Amino acid sequence: xxxxxxxxxxxxxxxLREPDTYILYDGKRIPAITGEPVAAALLAAxxxxxxxxxxxxxxxxIFCGIGRCNDCKMxxxxxxxxxxxxxxxxxGMVVETQEGLGEWRDLV
Amino acid sequence: xxxxxxxxxGAGPAGLSxxxxxxxxxxxxxxxxxxxxxxxxxxxxxxxxxxxxVHNAGVxxxxxxxxxxxxxxxxxxxxxxxxxxxxIFPGGEVVYGTADGAxxxxxxxxxxxxxxxxxxxxxxxxxxxxxxxxxxxxxxINLHHVLPGKRVIMVGSGNVGLIVSYQxxxxxxxxxxVVEAAPSIGGYGVHAGKLKRAGVPFYLSHTVRRAMGSTExxxxxxxxxxxxxxxxxxxxxxxxxxxxxxxxxxxxxxLASLCGCELVxxxxxxxxxxxxxxxxxxxxxxxxxxxxxxxxxxxxxxxxEGRLAGTAAAESxxxxxxxxxxxxxxxxxxxxxLLRSGQFGAKRAEAKAEIEKSFAQMQRGGEVG
Ligand SMILES: Cc1cc2nc3c(=O)[nH]c(=O)nc-3n(C[C@H](O)[C@H](O)[C@H](O)COP(=O)(O)OP(=O)(O)OC[C@H]3O[C@@H](n4cnc5c(N)ncnc54)[C@H](O)[C@@H]3O)c2cc1C
Ligand code: FES
Numbered sequence: 001x002x003x004x005x006x007x008x009x010x011x012x013x014x015x016l017r018e019p020d021t022y023i024l025y026d027g028k029r030i031p032a033i034t035g036e037p038v039a040a041a042l043l044a045a046x047x048x049x050x051x052x053x054x055x056x057x058x059x060x061x062i063f064c065g066i067g068r069c070n071d072c073k074m075x076x077x078x079x080x081x082x083x084x085x086x087x088x089x090x091x092g093m094v095v096e097t098q099e100g101l102g103e104w105r106d107l108v
Numbered sequence: 109x110x111x112x113x114x115x116x117x118g119a120g121p122a123g124l125s126x127x128x129x130x131x132x133x134x135x136x137x138x139x140x141x142x143x144x145x146x147x148x149x150x151x152x153x154x155x156x157x158x159x160x161x162v163h164n165a166g167v168x169x170x171x172x173x174x175x176x177x178x179x180x181x182x183x184x185x186x187x188x189x190x191x192x193x194x195x196i197f198p199g200g201e202v203v204y205g206t207a208d209g210a211x212x213x214x215x216x217x218x219x220x221x222x223x224x225x226x227x228x229x230x231x232x233x234x235x236x237x238x239x240x241x242x243x244x245x246x247x248x249i250n251l252h253h254v255l256p257g258k259r260v261i262m263v264g265s266g267n268v269g270l271i272v273s274y275q276x277x278x279x280x281x282x283x284x285x286v287v288e289a290a291p292s293i294g295g296y297g298v299h300a301g302k303l304k305r306a307g308v309p310f311y312l313s314h315t316v317r318r319a320m321g322s323t324e325x326x327x328x329x330x331x332x333x334x335x336x337x338x339x340x341x342x343x344x345x346x347x348x349x350x351x352x353x354x355x356x357x358x359x360x361x362x363l364a365s366l367c368g369c370e371l372v373x374x375x376x377x378x379x380x381x382x383x384x385x386x387x388x389x390x391x392x393x394x395x396x397x398x399x400x401x402x403x404x405x406x407x408x409x410x411x412x413e414g415r416l417a418g419t420a421a422a423e424s425x426x427x428x429x430x431x432x433x434x435x436x437x438x439x440x441x442x443x444x445x446l447l448r449s450g451q452f453g454a455k456r457a458e459a460k461a462e463i464e465k466s467f468a469q470m471q472r473g474g475e476v477g
Contacts, residue, residue, distance in 0.1 A: 005254055005255040005256075005258075006253060006254055006255075007249060007253040007254065007255060007279045007280060008280070009280070010253075010278060010279060010280075011278055012154045012168070012278065013154065013250065013253060016253055017253070036252055036254075037252060040248060040252035040254045043248060043254045043255070043256060044254045048237040048238060048257075048324050049237050049323060049324065050237070058235060059236065059237050059323050059324070060235060060237060061236075061237025061238065061240075061324070062237070062240055062244055062248070062256065063239070063240050063241065063244060064226065064240070064241055064243070064244050065240065065241070065243060065244030065245075065247040065248060066143070066243065066244070066247060067142070067143075068225065071235075085244075086143075086144070088144070
């Protein structure tokens with residue numbers, strides 16, 4: 001963690017943006033861009049483990065990147081099983097590593 | 109229940125082109141896509157397209173996508189985003205999801221342009237974070253501008269593997285190896301040449317034996333293959349934090365099966381595809397297909413097939429005359445023939461002809477039985 005993996009320079013892509021907000025990942029503040037997928041903000045911060053499997057606790061991370069495989073599920077704002085690769089960032093979102101099927105949490 | 113004239117599932121190059129063509133003829137068109145962003149695979153494609161001017165050669169994929177979107181807007185095509193289609197039932201009843209649950213609508217004609225799914229490989233460690241499809245890496249760098257890793261091993265040297273490798277370099281990653289099980293490179297020489305000039309090593313007749321690492325990919329073990337069988341003693345370990353798989357695409361035919369379209373095996377085009385005629389009509393006369401779902405090719409062919417399906421649907425809805433439609437279709441076919449020529453294209457043309465032959469047989473079988 002801690003290193004920035006955002007593309008800083010590119011020969012073709014023009015609209016490279018800077019973080020304009022933040023999310024909370026397992027209690028830590030991580031810079032993020034409003035509207036980008038939660039998974040992209042996490043990857044940018046070097047986080048690649050999204051959850052651990054139910055039976056054997058194996059780590060899982062982004063696999064398909066387009067909402068089809070379910071590997072990137074995390075607990076988002078208290079709701080488990082949220083596919084972070086297709087969930088847009090909102091300011092202050094609370095994102096947690098999911099253990100197994102995860103648990104519903106009351107955030108208030 | 110809401111009624112629409114023509115519903116198109118999938119807002120990729122095929123679906124958008126189909127919608128534009130049908131709307132130009134006067135059809136009331138609705139396009140639906142599960143993605144929040146329209147454009148399908150096109151918006152990840154930042155390289156210039158080949159071919160002739162009519163095929164947008166020299167124009168980057170995402171620019172073509174922007175043009176298609178603008179056209180749908182100008183023509184007043186309804187584009188519903190973020191709604192997955194779950195099922196289609198006899199009579200054209202379509203079930204789709206929104207944030208507040210499942211909804212239904214009824215369509216007179218349907219065009220399925222759902223694209224294809226990426227294939228996977230299984231090996232020890234293939235579920236470790238850091239192992240992903242080439243499409244996932246491409247989405248992260250080109251759409252979200254984030255590197256999935258810094259040192260990448262690409263498995264597969266077809267065009268997707270080659271193009272995504274080059275795009276990873278452009279985004280600032282290092283490609284440690286392109287690994288290919290076959291003895292020769294699968295994709296176009298121009299794409300491979302760019303990588304070779306950038307010093308990317310190619311491991312032909314090799315595969316990934318395992319991805320290593322305690323919680324994420326840290327290294328990858330390759331092994332040499334002799335006629336696709338591992339040769340003991342040839343294992344080598346390469347440090348890497350990411351493995352991308354570009355090992356082919358499979359047409360997404362689930363919705364087609366649900367609406368009763370008969371499928372046919374096409375080895376050259378990715379597996380089972382809905383049988384279809386020369387104008388993209390399936391064995392369900394109200395359902396057309398276009399793009400990768402009808403056999404995996406490329407964005408340019410997907411757009412032409414979309415236009416074909418859009419024209420055929422408009423004709424069957426009575427918006428263009430048979431003569432006018434015939435002229436349009438012939439023109440589109442001329443362009444498709446150009447796209448399906450040359451070393452790689454000719455094989456695809458053959459595979460397409462096979463599918464049409466199966467379709468004709470099914471239709472005859474249906475008449476007799
Ligand atoms: C990683 C990758 C790289 C590629 N690179 C190239 C390239 O460089 N050049 C090239 O020519 N081709 C490339 N291709 C091939 C590409 O598939 C085609 O070019 C083209 O995008 C096919 O168009 P399409 O409209 O058929 O499908 P897609 O572009 O895949 O669009 C299908 C759309 O349907 C939607 N959809 C699917 N199912 C549903 C459902 N049930 N409900 C709602 N919506 C649904 C999807 O969200 C998607 O937006 C690449 C493919 C991949 C996977
Ligand atoms: S990475 Fe596959 S669903 Fe998110």
